[in-house]
Amino acid sequence: MRRPVHRLAMAAAVMTAVTAGVLPASPAGAESRPQSPAGAESRQLVGTWSTASDRLTPTDRLAVTIGGQTVRMVARISIGGSxxxxxxxxxxxxxxxxxxxxxxxLQAYGAELVTKSNRPLTFARRKWITVQPGQAIWSDPLEEKISGRQDVVVSAYIPTAVEEVTGHDRAYATTYLSTPGDHAAEETAESFTGTSTQWYFLDRVAVTTGGGAGSVVALGDSITDGTGQGxxxxxxxxxxxxxxxxxxxxAKRMGVLNVGIAGNRVLQPGVGPSALSRFKRDVLSQPGVRTIVVLEGINDISRGEYTSAKPLIDAYKKMIKLAHAKKLRILGGTLTPFxxxxxxxxxxxxxxxxxxVWIRTNKAFDAVIDFDKAVRDPGFPAQLAAPYDHGDHIHLSDAGRRRLAYTVRLSQLV
Incomplete structure (x- = not known):
């Protein structure tokens, strides 16, 4: 059950879109970063929530054709701002x-919103936008401030059927689907009679902050995506x-962005594009990105036919080179037992x-996070410790995922 919101983090007055910094739709391979408004050099846009997208089709788990209805999606942001x-x-x-x-x-409960919190978003000052294939577009900014760790709700009316949806399959979050028609402005839940556990079209949320805040991007597979949670x-x-x-x-907080895809591999496409091929789009183009944490490779090993670690190591080196070219820190996470x-x-x-061994000793990454040591069984290091095992011996329990988070030293991320 979600905790009801008892106070508004947004002002109840109507939010007016700021017209400065409006972005055109951006190509899939391009860096898509919104710019801070003119005269706000001391402030910057920072990612506060993200997911990694793939193509959803009717053959995917729970995927449906979207269209002629309103989609209402919930995302818990990490850092606040304006x-x-x-x-x-x-x-x-x-x-x-x-x-x-x-x-x-703002979410009250389920598809119901906090009274008077629902605000229209514009795109280049328009109330509608058509996004071409291979592109993504940012909304104009809302003026009022919002605090971090809030459940924001994005509602979008999609007038025509879309059979190949860009989205995230395993959201581990409920998306609400309406009866036919435009119900985006409604704050009640009555029209939202269907549900899904996927995010559709929405892939990023950013805020403007001061004080040099930045974001950390976690690149990974199901262990990062969150398999095992309710x-x-x-x-x-x-x-x-x-x-x-x-x-x-x-002043020391950072946005935390999750771009994990369950089943994803570093080297080969399968469930989503390979981590190496999506690195620029999903990681480097995030607004305000400062640090990257890489925890991926176990699917390459557990499902692949490799005879050595060299292919994975070579891929990590390429990621490191790309990150350093952007003057970003990149941290390597050791692969957990299976x-x-x-x-x-x-x-x-x-x-x-x-x-x-390479991650720990080569010093190619800017720092190492020893996730393996944190969750392995001390008496038998090839397997997960029982309290951290979700039950299938590869995915983590809630305690295991929490253990990963507390293995990270926050000073490593700044």
């Missing part, structure tokens, strides 16, 4: 998608991480150990 913007993506679409009457509010639980290891940031002085999982073999375990 000038909030959302990004809608058609990166994986093959036809244009039109969005009308997009709104942003729907609407917000118990990804990155959720626990931004909870930690909430207890430090505001003994007892259906695809475990001694040969694959040896490759995992080779990868972890």
């Amino acid at each position: 000038g909030l913007r959302v990004r809608l993506s058609n990166v994986f679409g093959r036809k244009p998608v039109t969005f009308k009457n997009v709104h942003l509010g 729907s609407d639980a917000n118990r990804r290891w990155t959720d626990y991480l931004y909870q930690r940031f909430g207890r430090v002085p505001a 003994y007892g999982y259906s695809t475990w073999t001694e040969e694959r375990e040896e490759i995992r150990q080779q990868v972890n």
Whole structure:
């Protein structure tokens, strides 16, 4: 059950879109960063929430054709600020998608919004936008401030059917689907009779902050995506991480962005594009990104036919080079155990150990986060410690995901 919101983080007065810094739709391969308003050099746009997108089709888990209805999606932001913007993506679409009457509010419970919190979003000062295939677009900013760790709700009316939706399959969050028609401005839940556990089109939220704030981007697979948690639980290891940031002085907080995809691999496409191929789009183009945490590679090992760690190591080196070219810090997370999982073999375990030795000793990453050491069984390091095992011997329990978050030293991320 979600905790009801008892106070507004946005002013109840009507929010007026700031027209400075309006962005055109951006190509899929381009860096899509909104710019701070003119005269605000001491302030910058920082990502406060993100997800990694892929193409959703009717063959995917719970995927449906979207259109002729309103989609209402919930995202828990990490850092607060003003000038909030959302990004809608058609990166994986093959036809244009039109969005009308997009709104942003605060969640009360389920599809119901806090009274008088729902505000219209504009795109280049228009109430509608058509996003071409392969593109994404940011909304104009809202003026009022919003505090961090809020459940914001984006409602968008999609007038025509979209069969190939750009979205995120395993949101572990409830999305609400309306009866036919435009219900985006409504704050009640009556029209939202259907649900899904996917995010559609929405892939980023950013705010304007001061004091040199930045964001940390977590690149990964199901361990980062949050497999094992309940729907609407917000118990990804990155959720626990931004909870930690909430207890430090505001000037030291960072946005925490999760771009994990369950089933994703570093080297080969499969569930989503490979991590290496999506690195520029999902990581480097995030607004305000300062630090990157890489925790990915176990699917390459557990499902691949590699005979050594070299292919993975070479991929990590490419990511490091790309990050350093942007003057960003990049941290390497050691790969966690999977003994007892259906695809475990001694040969694959040896490759995992080779990868972890390289991460720990090569000093190619700016710092190392030893996730493996944190959650392995001290008496049998090839397997997860029982309290951290979700039950399938590869995914983590809530305690395991929390343990990952507390393994990160916040000073490593600044």
